[in-house]
Amino acid sequence: xxxxxxxxxxxxxxxxxxxxxxxxxxxxxxxxxxxxxxxxxxxxxxxxxxxxxxxxxxxxxxx
Numbered sequence: 914x915x916x917x918x919x920x921x922x923x924x925x926x927x928x929x930x931x932x933x934x935x936x937x938x939x940x941x942x943x944x945x946x947x948x949x950x951x952x953x954x955x956x957x958x959x960x961x962x963x964x965x966x967x968x969x970x971x972x973x974x975x976x
Contacts, residue, residue, distance in 0.1 A: 947955065 950958075
């Protein structure tokens with residue numbers, strides 16, 4: 914699997930809008946770990962969370 918670093922040209926410090934390079938660190942370790950993940954892994958985790966929430970809603974009779 915290829916990292917996001919291959920998607921953008923130049924040095925990672927020169928890419929604007931990259932939250933990992935802004936120098937702003939969150940107080941939460943969870944937030945830091947989430948932002949350190951590759952974009953593909955974040956998308957997978959978010960998608961699995963949506964599917965799990967939908968399944969839980971169906972089991973509860975909400976959907």
